[in-house]
Amino acid sequence: MQYAATYTEAELVQGLKARDQKIFSYLYDQYSPALYGVIVKVLNDDSSAGDVLQDVFMKIWRHLDRYDETKGRLFTWMLNIARNTAIDILRSKSHKMEQKIRNMPDDVHVVDSLIAVQPSTDYLGFSRILEKLTKEQRTLIDLAYYKGCTQEEIARVMDIPLGTVKTRMRNAINQLRTILNK
Amino acid sequence: MDPQHFISSGIIELYIAGMASDEEIRELEAAMAQYPAVAEEVEAYRRSMEEYIRLQGKNPETDIKTRLFTQINNEPNLQEGEPVPDQDLQQPKVVSMQETKSLSWKWLATAAAVLLVGSLVLNYVFFNRYKEFKEYKDKYQSLLVSQNSILSKSNLYKTRLEQMQESMEIIQDPKVLKVPMPGTKAFPEALATVFWNPQSQEVYLKVNKLPEPTADKQYQLWAIVDGKPVDMGVFEMGDTASLLQKMKVTGKAQMFAVTLEKKGGALQPTMEQMYVAGKIPG
Numbered sequence: 059m060q061y062a063a064t065y066t067e068a069e070l071v072q073g074l075k076a077r078d079q080k081i082f083s084y085l086y087d088q089y090s091p092a093l094y095g096v097i098v099k100v101l102n103d104d105s106s107a108g109d110v111l112q113d114v115f116m117k118i119w120r121h122l123d124r125y126d127e128t129k130g131r132l133f134t135w136m137l138n139i140a141r142n143t144a145i146d147i148l149r150s151k152s153h154k155m156e157q158k159i160r161n162m163p164d165d166v167h168v169v170d171s172l173i174a175v176q177p178s179t180d181y182l183g184f185s186r187i188l189e190k191l192t193k194e195q196r197t198l199i200d201l202a203y204y205k206g207c208t209q210e211e212i213a214r215v216m217d218i219p220l221g222t223v224k225t226r227m228r229n230a231i232n233q234l235r236t237i238l239n240k
Numbered sequence: 241m242d243p244q245h246f247i248s249s250g251i252i253e254l255y256i257a258g259m260a261s262d263e264e265i266r267e268l269e270a271a272m273a274q275y276p277a278v279a280e281e282v283e284a285y286r287r288s289m290e291e292y293i294r295l296q297g298k299n300p301e302t303d304i305k306t307r308l309f310t311q312i313n314n315e316p317n318l319q320e321g322e323p324v325p326d327q328d329l330q331q332p333k334v335v336s337m338q339e340t341k342s343l344s345w346k347w348l349a350t351a352a353a354v355l356l357v358g359s360l361v362l363n364y365v366f367f368n369r370y371k372e373f374k375e376y377k378d379k380y381q382s383l384l385v386s387q388n389s390i391l392s393k394s395n396l397y398k399t400r401l402e403q404m405q406e407s408m409e410i411i412q413d414p415k416v417l418k419v420p421m422p423g424t425k426a427f428p429e430a431l432a433t434v435f436w437n438p439q440s441q442e443v444y445l446k447v448n449k450l451p452e453p454t455a456d457k458q459y460q461l462w463a464i465v466d467g468k469p470v471d472m473g474v475f476e477m478g479d480t481a482s483l484l485q486k487m488k489v490t491g492k493a494q495m496f497a498v499t500l501e502k503k504g505g506a507l508q509p510t511m512e513q514m515y516v517a518g519k520i521p522g
Contacts, residue, residue, distance in 0.1 A: 079312070086305055091297035098298055108304045115308050120315075133290060141258075188295060199292070202257040208261060224254060231253035235288040 067132055076121050079151040093140040098143035107144045114140045145206040184223035243275035243509040407484040415439050419496055421518030430515040441489040447481040453500055459507045461487050464495035465515040474505040497521050
């Protein structure tokens, strides 16, 4: 997944700001799996995820002028657009988070399956590396990142004391960093 | 807070997970701008988080790319992007629906502005047309008025002309006798003429000169038949006096005379008020 194999990030940004459709096509090929993965994980809904992905790339195309490379990498910027767009949809639709959470069983493993954090076979490169995270750590990260849950919501869903959410989250993120940053 | 404190505070981890509060985000971003060490630390966490996300990537259906490029190529105003809220850039945090709202709001505003400008232009054009139209309408109306007055005058002249024509025909008819009636001794200035067709028995009167009577009086024409006065009717003065006026018919007469009587005429002529009289020639 080395997106800079052909273009450096600077070249990419320059080409995109010049509205080069070839570069945009390259950008799509490089980033659409990651962004699509985010959308699918947020929405838990493969049928609408395609339209949302198209919408996200339209936003990227339209808002390129507003991307500021001094504030962060292009991928970070695009991920935030994808995540925010998908979470907006999740929250605005009939997806009433509160209700969902209230109706959730207490058992972490059931919650886990409802929020669909377990990897399916078609996830790209989802490897044994991630198995070094505990199931609880992945659920924590996924609820926060993919579902946009607050600490209170996470405490309720996972049935853990509010005070320990922060601590466990820190541990999970630190573990993630240890596993992935080589 | 010094940079080391930030790094060990645990805020960065929460920030990366998208769970930091607004205040924590503000503090951390300020620290990132101030201390490169903090920024580096955040970046290291971010890369691991992004790798985690990337590992869970999924290939979308191939037709989405086709649809995307079709949409891009049909997209107007590519240079005018809708504003992305700043938190979209850096902050892994939930934003409200504002962005999508602002998108439709912007389109609406643009459309409204375009419509407004269009409407103003049309207003100007139509107002000018209306002004022009109003001018024309006023002109048209005054023309209509003058045309009407010309028409009525023309009708008047036409009627006059026809009456004159009629009078001429009567006068020129060889069967018609012209009977001049000069003024009597009491009214020597007066003069009137009778045109009489003994065959058709028609009698016409032409006032040549008679004083205008008071409103309660009218002149009356008499025919003297075998020494007796026969009423031939009253006649008008004023404008009508210039024309031949048709009187009652008579097949026999030796003389015609005009007296001034009360309005509507009298049964017997008032001899003292006889203005003109004339014998039938021959």
